[in-house]
Amino acid sequence: MIAYLPEIYPDELVYSWFCRYYIHTGCITNTMAFQELLYNRCNNPSKEFIGHLNTVTAELIQRLFAIDDLIINHTMYPQYARFIPLQQKKKALYHIGYDFCDVHHLFAILPRTQSDSRLKYCPLCVQEDRKKHGEAYWHRKHQIRNMSICTKHKCLLVNSDITAKSEQSFTLNPAEITVNLQEPEYENNTLKVAFSEYMVAVFDAPINFESNIPISAVLYNAMKKTKYMKQSGKSRYTKRFVDDMQIFYKNIGIGSVASMSQVQRVLLQDRFDFSVVCQIAFFLNMGVDDLTVPTLTNEQIEQEQNSHYMKGRETIDWAVYDNETAPILEQIAYDIYTGIASETGRPERVSEKIIYRELGLPGHRLDNLPKCKTILAKYSESYQENWARRIIWAYNKLKSECSGKPFYWSDIRRISGVKKHNLEFVLPYISKHTDKKTAKAILKICQI
Ligand SMILES: [Zn+2]
Structure with missing residues (x-):
């Protein structure tokens, strides 16, 4: 039974606190510590939240802290819940603190990129x-997505060496015995420092549990005064906006620059990702207060809601909608087709299903959007043709990486993901997508 909990430090993760409990109390194994803290042996400690605690531990903690304060000040709740709708925000706070449900049911937790994969x-x-x-x-703030600087x-x-993921991770790894002391490297890029400070300030700002102004309306209003929106406010130039924003963040060199579809989904009130919102807001020069305690009139909120498709809305101006969506769809389709969108760079097949998902469109919506339909048709291909492009991509990748050393058909299969028995259907398309010399070399490697 848990007898004592150490003092929790400023901005410390609950996970870190439990790690210190583990070493302070002299638990010999992780399993012993888990038995004392967690609900049952199948549970793993949560790196970003509280985890599923047993009743005794939960009651002890609830006696020591106002549980809401513990969540707001010692978990990653301010990152994931900051911009979600009010009811969802309240619900998440309750469930994290009182019934320990799986946080994936409470808000979107996006997959991690390489730069955010470790504590x-x-x-x-x-x-x-x-x-x-x-x-x-x-420290909590060091774990914010896209954060690469200690702003202090x-x-x-x-x-x-410790994975930032909680899943499949059944150990408590105290920082004290994990970190390797090394000379600090300072960041000279003032814009990168400024962006990191901005994220920290947004993360730390009090969370508003009263107002329910959608973040999409807040961003729409900030964008209104810029060249990215028509004077009328009726349509915005999302593609131009994202292009400029991506150049800006690529120059700064942040780990994960928001993609076209991520921005689009935030602007359409379909997603509320902290890093994406911060990137948009900082790029638009918005103050931290403008973002965290916005003051919009009902008319301003309504204007934004009327400017784009909303669930349940009766009338939609299809021509405007088509014109606005087409350039965005083009970019998303291009990124998928060429492989820019995938982490490995592998060219993928642009299916209707993926486009619906990436754009957050309701079913059959494309039937009313002729321009979008035409773009989609331009990128459509059979599975066989896509496999051929993947094989060519894999061949070129291996060729440049192996620098002269031999590689084999099995290597191509492994990274292209094309199955052996599908090869015969793919071959006719190889020469369509590459030059003669490469096609010949690929056929040779496949021993045909
Ligand atoms: Zn520091």
Whole structure:
């Protein structure tokens, strides 16, 4: 039974707190610590939230803290819940604190990119924490997605060996015994520092549990004064906006630049991703208060709602809708077709299903959008043709990576994902998508 919990440090993750419980109480194994803290042996500790606690631990914690404060100040709740609709925000707060349900049911938790795959730490914070508290701990703000700087010390965060994912992770890894002390590297890019400080300020701002102004309306209103929206406010130039924004963030060098469909879905009130919203708002020069305590009139909110498709809306101006969606769809389709959209760079097949998903469109919507339909037709291909393009891509990738060393048909199969028995259907398309020399080399490697 749990007897004692150490003091929780400023901005410490609950996970980190449990890690310290594990070493302070002298639990010999992780399993022992889990038995004392968690509901049952199938549960794993949550890195970003609280996890499924047993009744005794839950009651002890509830006696020590106002549970809402613990969630707001010691979990990643402010990142995931910051911009979601009010009712959902309240519901998530309740479920995380009282019935420990799987957070994936409460809000969208996007897959992690490489740069956010590990728990991160700041070497100077480690030194300070050791001096002040006698031990290092995992800081919450270092774990914000796309955060690569400790804004307190302006130095680069270091990736630990510990995965940031909770799933399949059944260990408590205290920062004190995990981190490797090293010389800090300072960040010179002032824009990158400014963007990181912006994210921290948004993360730290009090969460508003009163107002229910949709984030899409807040961003729409900020965009109104820019070249990205027609004077009438009736349509915006989303493609131009995302193109400019992507150049801006690629120059800064952040880990994960928001994609066309991610921006589109935030603007259409379909997603509320913290990093995407911060990227849009910072690029639009919005103050932190404009974003976290917005003051819009009902007319302003209504104007935004009327400017795009909304669920349940009776009348839709199809021509405007088609014109607005077409350039966005073109970009999304292109990125999928060429492989820009995939993490490995593998060219994928542009299916209607993916387009509906990426654009967040309701079923059959494309039937009313002729321009969009034409673009989709331009990118459509059979599975066989797509497999051929994947094989060519895999061949070229291996050729450049192996620099002269031999590679085999099995290597091509592995990274292209094309099955052996499908090869005969693919071959006719190889020469359509590459030059003669490459086609010949591929056929040779396939031993045909
Ligand atoms: Zn620091």
